[in-house]
Every structure is written in structure tokens, then in C-alpha cells.
Amino acid sequence: MHIISSDLFHLWEEHVPRHSRIYTDLIPIMEDVISRYMKDVVNRAYPAEKETVFMAPEEALAFAQEMKWESKIDELRSPKRNPA
DSSP states (O other): HHHHHHHTTTTOOSSOOTTOOOOOOOHHHHHHHHHHHHHHHHOSSSSGGGGOOOHHHHHHHHHHHHHHHHHHHHHHHHHHTOOO
């Protein structure tokens, strides 16, 4: 399927085999999508709050402990974060 889709969507710019028929050129679309994604990440527009899943602090701590993620455990236990 990869070979067929590469031919159909013109995913190789330098060489088009003579047996191929290009039905559309996805390269400009893919470049545009990647450029917009990179810009959003650099500008910190993505991920935004609507694309973020938040976890309760106690659930995050339990997960960090299970994963032995020491830096996250320290962060979650820090007095700044949990002023108790």
C-alpha cells in the first residue's frame, strides 16, 4: 500500500516512475500543515487548554511514583505547588 499511496499522492518529488499516475500532489499540503503546526508550537499556541487533559494532583503523584519519575515527584511535592 505504501508504494501505491506514494505514487497516487506524489510523495516523492524528485522522481516519478513512468508507470505511476499522480492523482494529486500532497507535498504542498503537507508542507503547509507542518509549517502551521511548527509555528503554533513555537508561539505556544498549541497545545492550548482545549487540547490539554488535566490530572488531579494526587493522581499525577501516584502516576509519577508508579513510573519512578523522580523529578516529577519532587515537582508535585514542592511547597510552591502544594502549600499545605
